Amino acid sequence: MTSWGEFRSAEPEFAELTQRILQRGVALVIATLRADGSPRVSGIEVVFDDSGPATELAFGSMPGARKGADLRRDPRFALHAAPADQSGGDLGDGDVKVSGRALWTGPLSGPVTGDAFRVDLSEVAWTGLNDARNRLVVRWWTPSSGLRSVERE
Template sequence: MATFTEVEADEPEFAARVRAAFDAREHKILATLRPDGAPRASGITMQFVAGEPWLAGMPRSVKFADLRRDGRFALHSSSADSDAFIADAKLSGLAVEVTDPAERAAFATAAGVPSGSGGFELFRVELDQVVLVHLDEGRTALVIDSWRPGRGLTSARRT
């Protein structure tokens, strides 16, 4: 598993493009696993805080109950319509619940969460794969760039 900071250190241009894809839209899609093992897709407004992606949101959400039981996740940046498509990105790995008050307070401060805003769920992200899907320069082929810890960056083209 890796942090996004490690992705940036290994492949800075790739990491910047991934982050831009996530920053392009407020709403993302989070995939978790239900108690019976079936997938659950949920909307989430993930943001990068202090250089890392975090999963945070309202208490008692079923997506966070899923993550507490089984931390495996996939997060999709969301995509623009076909004629405006530039790129989309995906993160997958393990979400680890953050319960330490000092770490939660540091996140809240860095994220600009108002002190009286009530509780929130918080999960740190450990990455197993980071993917960027985009069109080549001529818009004639789909390019899938994938980064994994210990393997680095690979690329595949689909025409």
């Protein structure tokens, strides 16, 4: 299992960029798998929990929500943070995609009820523009291959 903290230790600058994008306040979308295998997308918010030995990327699901039921049955997910400003085709800081497995950690603690999950990372990807803003850049990290990058016209 790979925590966000392990990712951050392996690639601190890339983790800082992707975490900033995930926390910038733009709506996030998570894709889960329904019982019949078809995809479901839902809005979601994430938190970075520093209370344990490693920082965890975590999120919750309201009581009875289908995304929580989906994840308890099949923990695979993909999370997407779209570019903040797409007016005029600008990617701004870019977008981030995170995929992995959502591990159920029990009921949410505190005043909000529901299910709590933490993330076992399998990939973190960023798509944006190069410094000259004339090429698309894709950077992605996996626990087995580390950080890779390609540029496209």
